Amino acid sequence: MLERDWHSYRASQLRRLAAPREPEDLPEDVEPWDEDPGAPFDRWPGLAAGITSLAGADPDTAARTAVSRLMTGPYPLPKPHLALVPATRSADVPAVMGWHAEAPLPLLCALLRSWEDRFGARVVAFDGAMIHVSVARPPRDADHAAHVALEHVLTGADNVNDGTVPYPDHAASLVNSPLWSFWWD
Template identity: 35%
Template structure:
């Protein structure tokens, strides 16, 4: 048994690590050190940059290996510590399970919280409420509900592989991570990622929404950073009304995308029409 097979066997004792072990460059296991120093590993991390095409091979092997591949980015370019991954700034202690939650209810709650209180949790004053009204138009009357599922979802796996190639072509310093999980949404909970902690401290709720988007729009988690997320999208919106509804979901899921980005839903939504990638960033 190789070192890689032994390591992967610790991540997924019931799996067959031999299906991917021979594909891997040098790497090591990482445990959630925020829980405790000797916590069991939750992630296999390559020591160096991901070889081009490896994510795709690992993705194809996932049904047999049970290990979901992630392209991993550090806190900032040139970060020699490669936070949070190599430093184990991960925690699985407080997470619940994605299937405990109704994603539509989570998005409604996210919308209501993001549109009724300020960053300190205090009710908006009249000037803040007026400014917010401009940001969330045309949904001044409140949460519009989740957008309908796409009629056709295209090829989610093909879209994910295409995005992985594009991301690696743009940033050759990304590393490969492997997590024992049914898919990318569940992988975030399984490895204890805490990127959205300033907005949502239970990553299972984030995973629950991502699972819903997988079903409705054929999304896949491809790249994860310190507090960033890159999804492939096989069935993006094709018209402005649907794009606006999805923009409202994005605000509920990640308010910084709008409030620290485009500024308004009407400015943000056109960029979603036909877009094969959704990007999120939490302050």
């Protein structure tokens, strides 16, 4: 399924890059964004390699730290509530709760399960159509982050795919990042 989605993404990326760039209607003192090159892969690279559990924090400790950051950081969650969800894995929480967003829920839950195994990820919070995921073992270098970023793109999340953050910038933001957030409009 991800490989099929990647082929669709890649075809769209190539069409966009080949199309003439439309002039932007910006004020004189504003520079336009650079053209987003998209993912740096010419063929499906498969899933990004995981990081061994000895190379990072304990996933439960990372989850507690992420929740604390979400509660007290510069943009704290509004009116948070604690929920006990009868799910064996945090990756199943969105489906068990019946969380509704424009997210492709089966694909997202499958990726979340895979991220649990490979990166010590845990679903820690929801805020409307936004989901927050703690990451105990995030990518440690730019190449690995670029590979992980492709999986983020394939979730269809608007914050990754709306064109406001170029692919290389999103990938760079994942290096050593203990919290990944996604939203769908």
